[in-house]
Amino acid sequence: MTRTDTPEPLSGADWQYSPAPERFRPEIDAEYGLFIDGEFKEPRSGKMFDTINPATGDRLARIAEAGEDDVDAAMAAARAAAPRWAKTKGTERGKYLFRLARRLQECARELAVLETMDGGKPIKESRDVDLPLVAQHFFYHAGWADKLRWAFGGREPRPRGVCGQIIPWNFPLMMAAWKLAPALACGNTVVLKPAETTSLTALHMARLIQEIDLPPGVVNIVTGAGDTGRLVATHPAVRKVAFTGSTAVGRRIMEELAPREIPLTLELGGKSANIVFADAAIEQAVEGVVSGIWFNQGHVCCAGSRLLVEESILEPFVAALRERMAQLRVGDPLDKNTDVGAINSKAQLDRIRTLVGEGQAEGAILHDMQSTPLPEKGWWFPPCFFTGVQPSHSVAREEIFGPVLSVMSFRTPDEAVRRANATPYGLAAGVWTDKGSKVFEIARRMDAGVVWCNTYNQFDACSPFGGVKESGFGREGGLHGLRGYVR
């Protein structure tokens, strides 16, 4: 058979997929209260706010906005529950977490669909990435609860007390798991504040927390926006603060807590570099770059948003990337074939548009999916990338937190390292080369807390995650993630 006998593969918009909608619909209440002391409570603030499906713009439910009295009540419950929970035998604490992990697995479909409806991420991601990692996080940490003394040789670790935890909207339930699991395993009690656009899955998990008979007050969930978060972070009852979100807010929290001697974990922004050498396995590298930037609409703190390609392969690499981008399916997040879902909020969409506009104004060349039809309602921004990017351009410096990649080139390994590290951030980096010695040397020289070598955006409960420089400090996951929750 000669090559001409083979039909040209369909690509991009030519390839038609039948709709493959996820049919399961979770029950969503009209209103959700605050989860305090084991019960759902009306907010004393008297305020409610809407949570919106970003793929339709429709309201899903009304959520309580916790005010000062509400946060006080949650803190009082957490403080009251702390001594008994700290004294509960590690094996028993672990068994509660094992039970929760099981219940999360049993409710995985409901929670995955809910996550997608509330946040806009594709169902195949919430189903195949978020929920499995959520359950794994509880399983992993459940097993630590009775082994902590072996985790800290020569020490008898004790819990810190009440933890104030504030999480973002990009991986809502996963971030809740990353925060809750180590805190609870180490014997702390928690007041958790989800992001205001994505509270639903945490509140549904609160029901599971009721079902597994976790003692009241051990986990409290207060919903609301930045003001509520500030109340949680600065509350006098708090003995540990963990925050995941923007560097700007992280900085404010650090300043506000400066007079207090309490430990802080900050998981902040990033502008991570993905470095592709000419000797890399190019097709795999293209896939790695795709998942590095377009996974979860680019709403990923460790997104590989700066692509550094060795100059000798820049042209073919960009061509391959353009072709691959054209094959991405953008649209209904509940469709099982969707690769890129809805932008989480109007505010985020505006920010992405502003920064992409700046990129164009500064002279970078935009490559986008021109022919992709987008749903009429909701918030959408199709994947794109810039070439002709200078290091001084805002698209090369600022965290966009959207499906926007900046492509640059380099000539020598030293230049690649220098350019990759030339950012105030230091969350993650990617290195693509088939040469083992080069992998180790470049990885060693990256100013980053996580380095993915010949892969990207991999996560695991036992793998410590966190950044250096302005991407924050402290680690989450793994042995090193326990350290913030003991003294």
Next chain:
Amino acid sequence: MSRLEVVKTGKLWIGGKWPRSESGQTFAVEDNKGNVIARYALASRKDARDAVEAARVGLPAWRDATAMMRGQILYRAAEMLESRASEFCDVLIDGGMQRAAARREVDASIDRMVMLAGWCDKIHQVLGCQNSVAGPYHNFTVPQSCGVAVVFSPPTPPLLGLVTLLGSTLLMGNSVVAVVPREASMVAVLLGEVLAVSDVPNGAVNLLTGDLLPLIEPLGGHREVAVFVAAGLAKSQRTKLRVAAADGIRRVHCVPWTGAAWEDNDETCSPWFLEQFVEFKTLWHPAAC
């Protein structure tokens, strides 16, 4: 006929050189009878910035030296300390310490340096690990140098405090700027002279003597500094340092020890103290063929 004594002016140690302060100012050190026995350079904000720059330049040579080499150099520093032990004792006594106490502090400082030197090529094994992820990947977490560390050393114990904080930050390959209060300046400069003949690369250690307070903000807000270690700072000074460091999301670690707690090797050389001066890096690589 009596001989006129030659009095040494204590200078700063920056980038392997011994400059006087850019400020042109000195402070007097008195013995316990109130007699001025020496004058030391009063470090200015400009000196502090110069020291950070020197530490940045000096970092690669120290960080990229093998762990065994760093251990050898720190052990060499202990050897040099031992050979000048009586001089260190005299300086501590001049500062008002009883002879027995001075001797004990010098001995403890030498032993502390030996203990820390031995950590250089072992700490990675205690603090790092392999992570058994649920997939076909090699995944491991390794401690690495943070970069430039700034140490605010305590007035007491003057030698043991500085040796402990310098050794702890150096052993992981950080370069250091130590800010030493007036009370500890004499012994700090002597320690600098010891380190200078121990093959410590230029700029890996830099010493500023004088007053901590005016240097907290310029150092705290300096983006070339990765980590701060504060001993002997009052609460309001620690707050000031944290506020300054928040701008660059820099790490601030406060050392809780006072008095005899500094003598406890198990605490001061514990990996759970030392891990504050490393950054953890987690590496993933697929395992497949």
